[in-house]
Amino acid sequence: MKNKNKLLLILLAVFIGLQFFRPKGIDHGTKAPDLANVPKQVNAILRSSCFDCHSSEVNLRWYDKITPANFLVASHIRDGRKALDFSKWASWPKAQQNTIIYYSINKILSGEMPIPSYAAVHSYAKLNQSEINILKNYALTLSPRKIADSAQISSAEKQYNEWINGTLKHSSVKPSPNGLPYIPDYRNWKAISTTDRFDNGTMRIIFGNEIAVKAIQEKQTNPWPDGTVFAKTAWKQQMKKDGSIGAGEFLQVEFMVKDAKKYAETKGWGWGRWKGNDLKPYGESTDFDKECIECHKPMENQDHVFTSPLYLISQLKKIQK
Ligand code: HEC
Ligand code: HEC
Structure with missing residues (x-):
C-alpha cells in the first residue's frame, strides 16, 4: 500500500x-x-x-x-x-x-x-x-419616550447648568454609610464611557480621575492602580419636540475608589452612591455595599469594573473588519 x-x-x-x-x-x-x-x-x-x-x-x-x-x-x-x-x-x-x-x-x-x-x-x-x-x-x-413639556425642560436645564458650573453647595453633603466621602470634583474628570439604557429611559456617563485615565493610556487596568476613582452619573432621558434626547432630571452619582489595602474587605474598592439633586447618601447600614459587590461580581476577573474602553475599541475593530 x-x-x-x-x-x-x-x-x-x-x-x-x-x-x-x-x-x-x-x-x-x-x-x-x-x-x-x-x-x-x-x-x-x-x-x-x-x-x-x-x-x-x-x-x-x-x-x-x-x-x-x-x-x-x-x-x-x-x-x-x-x-x-x-x-x-x-x-x-x-x-x-x-x-x-x-x-x-x-x-x-x-x-x-x-x-x-x-x-x-x-x-x-x-x-x-x-x-x-x-x-x-x-x-x-x-420605554416610550414622551416629549417633555417646557417646565420640565427649563427645570432640567437649570439643574444641568448648576451641575456644569458646580454652583450647588456640597459642604453639607454627608458621607456614605460606610464612611466614603463625597467627591464634588468628578465633574472636571474625563468622561470615559456612556451607556444608554433605553429599557428604563436613563442615560449614564462614567467619569475617570487622572489616575484612571493614565491607567487606560498605559493599559494597566487589571487590576486598576490604587487611587483610581470612577464616578457613574445617571440622568433621566428627556426628549424635546424635535426628537433630540438630552439629560433630564439628575438621578444619582456612584463612586468606586480603589485602594487595595484600605478596602480589602470590599474587593479593594470603596463604594458610595448619592441620590437626587440634594445628594442624599444611599444605604441603610455600613455594609450596604454588599449589594454593589454582588451585582459587579460577573466582572470579578476585571477587578469588578464593567467599563473597559480598550476592550470596546478592539471589539469595534473586530466588527468593522
Ligand atoms: C452557540 C451557543 C450560543 C448562541 C447561539 C447564543 N449564545 Fe448567548 N451565550 C452563550 C454562552 C456560552 C454564554 C455564556 C458566555 C459567558 O458567560 O461568557 C452566553 C451568554 C449570553 C448572555 C449573557 C448572559 C449573562 O447573564 O451573562 C446574553 C445576554 C446572551 N448570551 C444573549 C444571546 C442572544 C440574544 C443570542 C441570540 C442572538 C445568543 N445569546 C446566542 C452561547 C450562545
Ligand atoms: C443591578 C446591578 C448593579 C448594582 C446593584 C450596582 N451596579 Fe454599578 N454598575 C452596574 C453596571 C451594569 C455597570 C456598567 C455601566 C452601565 O451599564 O451603566 C456599573 C458601573 C458602575 C460604575 C462605573 C465603573 C464600572 O464598573 O463600569 C460605578 C462607579 C458603579 N457601578 C458603582 C456602583 C455602586 C457604588 C453601587 C452600589 C451602591 C453599584 N454600582 C451597584 C451594575 C450595578
Missing part, C-alpha cells in the same frame, strides 16, 4: 475511534414555549438565533454530533443555558424581561452573540440588519 493511503486509513481509524468519545448527554427533549407578550417577529428571531444555546430545546445538525465538534457545541449549550434560559421567560417579572431584551440587543450589537464561531457554521443563527432593527424598535416601545 502506498504511504499516502496508509496515512489516510490511520486517520480514518482515529476519526472513527474518536466517535466513541461523546460529551455527557444534554437534555434537548423539551420544546421551549414561545415568548409571551412579545411580537411574533421578535419571538421568531430570538428562537432561531438564540434558543439553540439559551433554551431547553436544541437543534443539533448532523455535523454538531461528530466528535470533536460535539464537545464544543455541548459546552456552548451548557454554559449558554446557565447564563440565560429563555424557557423561563414566563416566570420573569416584566422589568426583568425588558432588561434581558436590552442586554441581549447589546450583546448582538457588540458582535458577541450569537457566538461568532457558531454562527459561521449555523447560518440561520446570524442576524441581518432588518432583524436587528426589529429587535431595536421593539426595545424602544418598552
Whole structure:
C-alpha cells in the first residue's frame, strides 16, 4: 500500500475511534414555549438565533454530533443555558424581561452573540440588519419616550447648568454609610464611557480621575492602580419636540475608589452612591455595599469594573473588519 493511503486509513481509524468519545448527554427533549407578550417577529428571531444555546430545546445538525465538534457545541449549550434560559421567560417579572431584551440587543450589537464561531457554521443563527432593527424598535416601545413639556425642560436645564458650573453647595453633603466621602470634583474628570439604557429611559456617563485615565493610556487596568476613582452619573432621558434626547432630571452619582489595602474587605474598592439633586447618601447600614459587590461580581476577573474602553475599541475593530 502506498504511504499516502496508509496515512489516510490511520486517520480514518482515529476519526472513527474518536466517535466513541461523546460529551455527557444534554437534555434537548423539551420544546421551549414561545415568548409571551412579545411580537411574533421578535419571538421568531430570538428562537432561531438564540434558543439553540439559551433554551431547553436544541437543534443539533448532523455535523454538531461528530466528535470533536460535539464537545464544543455541548459546552456552548451548557454554559449558554446557565447564563440565560429563555424557557423561563414566563416566570420573569416584566422589568426583568425588558432588561434581558436590552442586554441581549447589546450583546448582538457588540458582535458577541450569537457566538461568532457558531454562527459561521449555523447560518440561520446570524442576524441581518432588518432583524436587528426589529429587535431595536421593539426595545424602544418598552420605554416610550414622551416629549417633555417646557417646565420640565427649563427645570432640567437649570439643574444641568448648576451641575456644569458646580454652583450647588456640597459642604453639607454627608458621607456614605460606610464612611466614603463625597467627591464634588468628578465633574472636571474625563468622561470615559456612556451607556444608554433605553429599557428604563436613563442615560449614564462614567467619569475617570487622572489616575484612571493614565491607567487606560498605559493599559494597566487589571487590576486598576490604587487611587483610581470612577464616578457613574445617571440622568433621566428627556426628549424635546424635535426628537433630540438630552439629560433630564439628575438621578444619582456612584463612586468606586480603589485602594487595595484600605478596602480589602470590599474587593479593594470603596463604594458610595448619592441620590437626587440634594445628594442624599444611599444605604441603610455600613455594609450596604454588599449589594454593589454582588451585582459587579460577573466582572470579578476585571477587578469588578464593567467599563473597559480598550476592550470596546478592539471589539469595534473586530466588527468593522
Ligand atoms: C452557540 C451557543 C450560543 C448562541 C447561539 C447564543 N449564545 Fe448567548 N451565550 C452563550 C454562552 C456560552 C454564554 C455564556 C458566555 C459567558 O458567560 O461568557 C452566553 C451568554 C449570553 C448572555 C449573557 C448572559 C449573562 O447573564 O451573562 C446574553 C445576554 C446572551 N448570551 C444573549 C444571546 C442572544 C440574544 C443570542 C441570540 C442572538 C445568543 N445569546 C446566542 C452561547 C450562545
Ligand atoms: C443591578 C446591578 C448593579 C448594582 C446593584 C450596582 N451596579 Fe454599578 N454598575 C452596574 C453596571 C451594569 C455597570 C456598567 C455601566 C452601565 O451599564 O451603566 C456599573 C458601573 C458602575 C460604575 C462605573 C465603573 C464600572 O464598573 O463600569 C460605578 C462607579 C458603579 N457601578 C458603582 C456602583 C455602586 C457604588 C453601587 C452600589 C451602591 C453599584 N454600582 C451597584 C451594575 C450595578
